[in-house]
Amino acid sequence: MIKVLYFARLREELKTESEELALDASTADIIALKLKLSARGDIWSDIFAGDETVMAALNQEVAKPDDKLKDGDEVAFFPPVTGG
């Protein structure tokens, strides 16, 4: 299993704070996971296959698209940060 978190605008638009997904070929790496999420259609496809920048973190560090996922990983998706 992997845990997926959504923050800020994404959390609100997707009406999802977090979810757990099985680890398989469709969740093998960050880019596969994004494809899987965008395949849900509607707002999911707008966000994960659209023009807006979506940042990804893996285990609380900035992730690269080809970062592999393993059991127990925590993935997070969020818009560009705006703190400070």
Add this chain to the structure above:
Amino acid sequence: MIKVLYFARLREELKTESEELALDASTADIIALKLKLSARGDIWSDIFAGDETVMAALNQEVAKPDDKLKDGDEVAFFPPVTGG
């Protein structure tokens, strides 16, 4: 007349805080004034004709060596500044 002020290390070494001098050829500009002061000999010559940097101000603004002096002017001599 012109007023001449000395600050910090100079004030202490010259044992003079301020003095008034007549305005004549020997006080026509900053460089003439420095020559006049160094001609007093001893510590005066050490300071005004020596290796140490002496800064000059004319009417409370940084002065250039060839700045002309006029009646009522305030000249100040001091070491490089060390505030802040």
Add this chain to the structure above:
Amino acid sequence: MMKEIRVQFETLDPYKEIDTLRADNKAIGAVVNFIGLMRDFNEGDSVSQMSLEHYPGMTEKALEKIVDEASQRWELLGVRVIHRVGDLDPLDPIVLVAVASAHRGEAFKACEFIIDFLKTRAPFWKKETTADGSRWVDARHTDDEAEARWQS
């Protein structure tokens, strides 16, 4: 080096933090601090309130990393980074970055470095309330440029 990194819902008192940073260390010759404050105006609109969300866990890790990088680049005697989350009103401090060192050059550089990277790397998101309702604040292009300066 004394280091404190904190994310808090409570009101941020920048002076208490700077005082703690300075306390009893007679080797400190320079303290440079940045206080980020809530403005009542953004992108042409009046803003009456703001709410700050973050990613607990990742935030602290990201800030630790930024501060560690700064303390490797410059000789520092202390760093405090305190960031508000939750609801804020105009005039409220959002963030304090306080840096102490023996001389000023290092403190200035480290302080600006930390806030520049915080702005682009630390997972905080602002939502502001205007007359038209609430909206998420967009990331600034100028923040990316500010970060990029440090690559050279």
Add this chain to the structure above:
Amino acid sequence: MMKEIRVQFETLDPYKEIDTLRADNKAIGAVVNFIGLMRDFNEGDSVSQMSLEHYPGMTEKALEKIVDEASQRWELLGVRVIHRVGDLDPLDPIVLVAVASAHRGEAFKACEFIIDFLKTRAPFWKKETTADGSRWVDARHTDDEAEARWQS
């Protein structure tokens, strides 16, 4: 722009000054402060006390000029420069340069510009007391370099 320039014998309270700078101005998004503090160590020796002399009249003129130059270069909402003179003990604040603006880049630059020029242009002189007696502090070459950066 709110501007305050002061030379004082009284203890300098940097927090009161920063608070006054910020007060009620909801357009201020960034405050950058430099606090220069008395260290107990200089040029390899322990320093127990310090005394600061200045040139009344010229000091204020020089500081005004530096602050005016900064406010022409950058868009600022407020500047406070407060400098101590007289006798100081280790840990005492010597100088505060506080700069407020809408965004941080300008506040950082203006704050560093003002302290860099103050260090080379404002007529203050430090005399420090060590175990061997008292001595005038020599000007730092690095301060000239810091000032020179702004010429480009």
